[in-house]
Amino acid sequence: MATLSDIGLSAAINILTAIAFLLAFAVLRLQPINDRVYFPKWYLKGLRVSPTSSGMLVSKFVNLDLKSYLKFLNWMPEALRMPEPELIDHAGLDSAVYLRIYLVG
Numbered sequence: 335m336a337t338l339s340d341i342g343l344s345a346a347i348n349i350l351t352a353i354a355f356l357l358a359f360a361v362l363r364l365q366p367i368n369d370r371v372y373f374p375k376w377y378l379k380g381l382r383v384s385p386t387s388s389g390m391l392v393s394k395f396v397n398l399d400l401k402s403y404l405k406f407l408n409w410m411p412e413a414l415r416m417p418e419p420e421l422i423d424h425a426g427l428d429s430a431v432y433l434r435i436y437l438v439g
Contacts, residue, residue: 361406418434
């Protein structure tokens with residue numbers, strides 16, 4: 335039978351792993367080289383061009399704007415407040431269903 339310290343250790347490991355993955359996602363999402371992975375609809379609609387086609391060599395691959403790293407989680411409240419039809423258009427039906435399940439419980 336698991337003791338309370340075993341459960342606490344397991345919870346701490348899971349929470350730290352979740353935070354590490356969230357931070358990795360947030361940092362990778364801000365890198366210009368990953369735009370086609372995280373924003374494919376923008377390329378299909380012609381709203382964005384590849385960052386590797388312009389700019390300095392380093393800025394084509396790495397985001398050097400430190401202010402953008404301070405606001406890396408701003409998309410979360412915006413996604414929760416977004417109307418469902420707009421969310422479906424922007425992120426897809428699977429995202430809308432996931433948020434509905436998350437919000438309803």
